[in-house]
Amino acid sequence: MSLDTLKEQIIALEMGRSERRVLPLGLLAIDDALQGGLDLGAVHEFTGTAAALFAQLIVQRRGGTTFWLANARINEQYYPPALAQYGAKPEDFISLFLQNTQDLLSAAYEVLAAKAAGCVLIEVSRPLNQIQARKLQIAVQDTNTLGLIINADYARNSVQADEGLLGSTLTRWHVSVLDWNSKRTQLKLYLAKNRRGSPRHWIVEIDHATHHLHLAAISGERTLNPAQQGFGAQALRSHHA
Amino acid sequence: MxxxxxxxxxxxxxxxxxxxxxxxxxxxxxxxxAPDMLYYDANPMKDAKCLRNLLRWASRFTPRVARGDGQNLYLDIAGASHLFGGVQTLLETIQNQLTAFGFTARLGLADSKAAAWGFAHYGKNQSNIRADTLQDTAKNLPVEALQMSHASTAFCRRLGLKTIEALRKLPRATLANRIGLDGLKRLDQFFGEQAEVTKFARHKERLIEEQQFPDPLATNAGVEAALEALLERLCQRLSVLQQGVRNARLLLERVDHDTIEFSIQLVRPSINKLMLLRLFSHHFETLDVGFGIERMVLMAEQTAPISARQMGLNDTTSNNHGELLDGLINRLSNMFGHQYVQRFSPADSHIPERAFSREFALYPSAPQSWITPFGKRPLRLLKKPVSVLLNDKIEPNMPETIFWHNRECHISLLSGPERIEPDWWRDDPDWRNGTRDYWWVKTDFGALLWLYRVCDQQKTQWFIHGLGS
Incomplete structure (x- = not known):
């Protein structure tokens, strides 16, 4: 038995399932860091100004019916005609806007456990606590559904506030827009938390014509100089320590 | 007419x-x-509909109701009158209720359909004719009461045969030559000597299952078990009819005469007992059985044909998946209210917030293709546009800094403007300020904003309407 297979089996056992299944993002560097791709049957978290944009790309890759659960008080909402413009299929979205976080979470448990959805987008106005996130993870773990928690914070670009939070999600991504023109959008991806490896940075580009993701630059941890990079430096330091 | x-x-x-x-x-x-006579156009369609409704109403007295020609309703009350306190009381009840509805009605009750008609039209109102008195009471009825053909009736009149009595006195053999076999048949039918076919209205099968409990059910578990039995029966009946439940309602009657009502809706008609049970039992969390439930009534209010789904050879997973999805939509719709579980469909409008419509996921419609708007649209639209300038500032040109999410940020122009005019035929409160010019800008902390400017005589205002990320 090769080491890789053994690793896979350990991961599957950790998650309480017989077999690990992943959604490759199609970019070798990122998929390697995640040991193959985003785990299905798991909850992932997205923060930052472009969280919704990146989550929408993952939804497109996953396909199937997407449940979009959001707190009705959140003013920013996915705009279906633009989803079509970004290459997604708005007709596959089923939305459920609820006033109350408790209702939202009970809906989320129901949807995550139902094995009917490809992705479940859960938009919350403030980060979930560890117990809430853990419950979501338990609900989803027997399925091939991808749980995506979006906690988009348009007012901040820093990741500092995220560092203290140790949710029960498998990964946490901080996504922001670096540059934008009519042909492409450049995103800064910071994988702030990664159960399958170490935190990483990438700069990726979305081609507006094809809606494909390309790697623009790898800023892996070895090339990163914490003194120069305020962005995520603290996390990296703590990782090395 | x-x-x-x-x-x-x-x-x-x-x-x-x-x-x-x-x-x-x-x-x-x-x-x-009579020059001051009021007159209205006749509406036979509406009359027919009204009669149909009356027929349905009449079925409260007996299941055997029928419509005659013209404005006649026939009720076969054999074996039903004692439930309403006897024949005479029943007649009065019917008369009173019809009067209360605003109808003028004449009732006749007799052993044959023809005689009932005759007495209702030409006898005393509410005449209640027993078989042994029929011969006597029918004596003075005019020949019209027989409903013979116009020619035969006119012929009798001409001969001076004005009453049924007069006709009866004549020997049958000669009578047949005068009024025809048809007239003779009517006469026989009147006295119940010949059968008359009545086409009773067919009732839609009422899909109701009920159960009385001599010992009231005191626990939720008991109610659930009883409901399962009711569902079993209902689903069995439905499966014979090839129908599935779309809407169902459950009434729980408590010992203290309080009625608790639950209803469920389904995205696709179903006779899956366990699925229906699960939808109902979700409501049982809030159920208060009080001193006990003594009666349960389960009604399938709306049903639809079950579509047998084609099962592909290697396609069992996707089929199964569709069922899971339907089940999930049902559960969510019944948990939170079906109005909250929505799908999107395209709408034909250039006004950004009108370019899509929401529909209930519980009531799916055929998917339509999305037309890509001309300009770049924001991935995220703000439900309420946010003003980005401090109150007293008036900026005709694009501001360099805006105020958003409690902080000031510098912005740089990316593209624009795109001009969007309001619909002149619609008074939309959000668009009363008139034409908007939209720009895409980028803030110094990496957010793409869709800004618009509205100008009126006094001032220019800037709002954020969407986000590119």
Missing amino acids: HEANRMFVSALSRNAGNMGFTPGMSLADIRAA
Whole structure:
């Protein structure tokens, strides 16, 4: 038995399932860091100004019916005609806007456990606590559904506030827009938390014509100089320590 | 009623009838005689519908109800009258209720359909004719009460045979030559000597299952078990009819005469007992059985044919998946209210917030293709546009800094403007400020904003309407 297979089996056992299944993002560097791709049957978290944009790309890759659960008080909402413009299929979205976080979470448990959805987008106005996130993870773990928690914070670009939070999600991504023109959008991806490896940075580009993701630059941890990079430096330091 | 350029009356009020007018007279004649007569266009469709409704109402007295020609309803009350306190009380009840509805009605009760008709039209109102008195009471009825053909009736009149009695006295052999076999048949039918076919209205099968409990159910578990039994019965009946439940309602009658009501809705008709049970049992969390439930009624309010789904050879997973999805939509719709579980469909409008519509996921419609708007649209639209300038600032040109999410940020222009005009035919409160010019800008902390400017005479305002990320 090769080491890789053994690793896979350990991961599957950790998650309480017989077999690990992943959604490759199609970019070798990122998929390697995640040991193959985003785990299905798991909850992932997205923060930052472009969280919704990146989550929408993952939804497109996953396909199937997407449940979009959001707190009705959140003013920013996915705009279906633009989803079509970004290459997604708005007709596959089923939305459920609820006033109350408790209702939202009970809906989320129901949807995550139902094995009917490809992705479940859960938009919350403030980060979930560890117990809430853990419950979501338990609900989803027997399925091939991808749980995506979006906690988009348009007012901040820093990741500092995220560092203290140790949710029960498998990964946490901080996504922001670096540059934008009519042909492409450049995103800064910071994988702030990664159960399958170490935190990483990438700069990726979305081609507006094809809606494909390309790697623009790898800023892996070895090339990163914490003194120069305020962005995520603290996390990296703590990782090395 | 119109007929070949002539208007004639099809029905008259009692007063008009008393004045000597009869249906079938031309309107012009009547108006000449009584110029202040009120008249309305006849609406046979509406009349028929009204009669149909009355027929349904009448089925509360007996399941065997039928519509005759014209404005006649027949009720076969054999074996039903004692439930309403006897024949006479029943007649009064029917009369009173019809009067309360605003109808003028005449009732006749007899052993044969023809006799009932005859007495209702030409006898005393509410006449209740028993079989042994029929011969006597029918003596003085006019021959019209027999509903013979017009020719036969007119013929009898001409011969001076004005009453049924007069006809009965004649020997049958000669009578057949006079009024025809048809007239003879009517006469026999009147006295119940010959059968008359009645086509009773067919009732839609009422999909109701109920159960009385001599010992009231005191626990939720008991209610659930009883509901399972009711569902089992209902689903069995439905499966025979090839129908599935779309809407169902459950009534729980408590010992203290309080009724608790639950209803469920389904995205696709179903006879899956466990699925229906699960939808109901979700409501049981809030159920208070009080001193116990003594009666349960389960109604399938709306049903639809079950579509047998084609199962591909290697396609079992996707089929199964569709069922899981339907089940999930059902559960969510029943947990939170079906109005909250929505799908999106494209709408034809250039106004950004009108370019899509929401529909209930519980009531799916055919998917339509999305037309890509001309300009770049924001991935995220703000439900309420946010003003980005401090109150007293008025900026005709694009501001360099805006105020958003409690902080100031510098912005740089990316593209624009795109001009969007409001719909002039619609008074939308959000668009009363008139034309908007939209720009894409980028803030210094990496957010893409869709800004618009509205100008009126006094001032120019800037708002954020969407986000590119």
